[in-house]
């Protein structure tokens with residue numbers, strides 16, 4: 354019997370989607386280990402209130418370290434709290450979301466616990482108490498299977514892979530002491546990007562544009578489609594258009610950009626170079642719009658439309674709007 | 681200022697991945713190896729700072745099998761001063777690699793240790809933070825901007841939906857993201873000079889890992905997609921398929 358620890362982020366007093374995914378995955382693993390799900394959340398005021406809602410995803414115990422000094426992510430402090438708890442013994446696994454914060458934090462905790470870490474995990478099993486995970490390597494060109502030989506098994510979970518599930522957890526709340534740690538590095542500011550736009554790594558629908566868009570002035574066509582697709586949608590880009598300065602680097606999908614696994618990915622005027630595919634091939638549904646029927650993007654697309662994107666996009670936006678309005 | 685840059689030799693991103701007979705590694709035949717692209721940003725940053733200051737050294741360290749020396753020569757050709765090759769087959773376990781790198785770094789005098797944010801072969805994204813923890817140093821990852829004034833450093837990190845500013849004092853660990861700078865190509869003079877720069881080879885024994893690499897597989901072939909049609913007239917069918925078949929609208 355071993356418990357599972359889910360390390361979660363609470364933003365603006367609310368549990369993130371990634372937090373719900375992590376707790377749900379932890380619930381499944383805890384089932385295999387015959388243990389309970391514990392959650393740890395470290396952050397500013399409101400963290401506890403947000404974390405408590407994770408009982409609905411199966412959290413049995415919710416450990417909260419809340420302080421006005423932790424409004425911004427302070428890696429050294431959070432690593433100290435999480436490692437203190439995770440190293441306490443009794444945990445079969447500790448799971449993080451592979452978000453910007455989880456990716457930064459998990460290796461720090463791993464080093465403090467002297468345990469290996471598997472990042473960007475896409476499948477976990479706990480058969481017979483043995484934790485085995487699968488994770489992509491070589492930008493998704495290979496999938497590795499790894500077996501943990503020591504507890505706790507530490508991992509970060511790729512976004513949008515583990516579906517949030519509902520399960521009633523005991524939801525018992527415990528306050529943790531933050532203590533007085535002098536952080537080695539201090540985060541002093543967070544500036545939001547210029548556009549109030551969902552990050553590609555978080556969105557469940559991505560509309561990406563490539564060099565086929567021909568001019569940055571044409572992006573309003575993609576923005577209109579994003580608007581029609583609703584609040585879960587955001588813009589992405591190929592490297593060609595980022596290098597050309599048409600779009601910010603934060604939007605780049607691929608080997609040297611972000612790796613994404615949305616439910617729906619539109620590649621518009623993108624040829625499908627191997628480095629682009631590396632970032633989006635695990636999307637659940639891929640739609641390609643390209644005038645070149647031989648473009649490699651059609652090799653990975655679930656649905657393709659061959660033709661001029663300038664003719665296709667306005668029609669697509671209109672049809673999507675109609676479809677969504679009809680519910 | 682003395683800077684250490686950790687670089688990894690990795691297969692070029694355009695390489696076709698062929699899994700070797702043991703199913704736990706790549707078949708190295710025909711693979712073109714390069715310096716990990718993110719490590720080039722780290723190298724460029726170190727070299728620019730030394731050039732601007734007119735003093736200091738840039739030492740590159742790479743842990744890897746025979747052949748890794750070529751990547752180190754490339755770094756020397758870009759402008760690094762000396763190189764250390766920790767000769768080892770490497771490990772899929774980032775902590776094991778971090779321990780070997782930390783042991784080497786600990787022996788040196790330095791103000792800054794630079795890394796790439798991620799090696800594009802194992803995609804672990806963990807070695808820099810682990811080295812920082814092992815050496816008890818401040819660390820910022822995914823860094824797209826770095827200012828250093830005396831013994832203070834300010835790093836700008838790329839995170840979801842914006843940027844974070846991190847302040848720390850040197851010595852510190854920084855992991856570079858694309859955007860930090862534009863790496864140079866080595867010129868002929870650099871390539872010639874690199875041949876005479878010191879490159880030390882040190883065999884290392886890695887600790888055993890408790891994380892077993894059971895197997896490597898090719899990803900499942902994507903289910904054959906279909907072209908719904910041509911031009912705007914295909915759009916209604918596309919939208920219907922997305923709603924009814926795929927259930928994503």
Ligand SMILES: Cc1cc2nc3c(=O)[nH]c(=O)nc-3n(C[C@H](O)[C@H](O)[C@H](O)COP(=O)(O)OP(=O)(O)OC[C@H]3O[C@@H](n4cnc5c(N)ncnc54)[C@H](O)[C@@H]3O)c2cc1C
Nearest residue numbers: 563564565591592593607608609610622623624628644662
């Ligand atoms: C080390 C390395 C890392 C890289 N990392 C990345 C990465 O992270 N992300 C990434 O995206 N790339 C990356 N690349 C670059 C990659 O190799 C390609 O160059 C890039 O993806 C091409 O972008 P694109 O598809 O927008 O442009 P192109 O390849 O030029 O494709 C444009 C497409 O638009 C179509 N088109 C043109 N006009 C129209 C029209 N009117 N209607 C419909 N279709 C039209 C064309 O048929 C063509 O297929 C990397 C390369 C290297 C070497």
Ligand SMILES: Nc1ncnc2c1ncn2[C@@H]1O[C@H](COP(=O)(O)O)[C@@H](O)[C@H]1O
Nearest residue numbers: 686687743795796798799804805806807
């Ligand atoms: N074998 C290695 N030798 C030297 N540096 C390495 C090695 N492996 C990883 N690194 C460094 O750590 C960074 C992150 O690697 P990783 O955590 O493996 O994704 C890389 O960009 C390198 O700077």
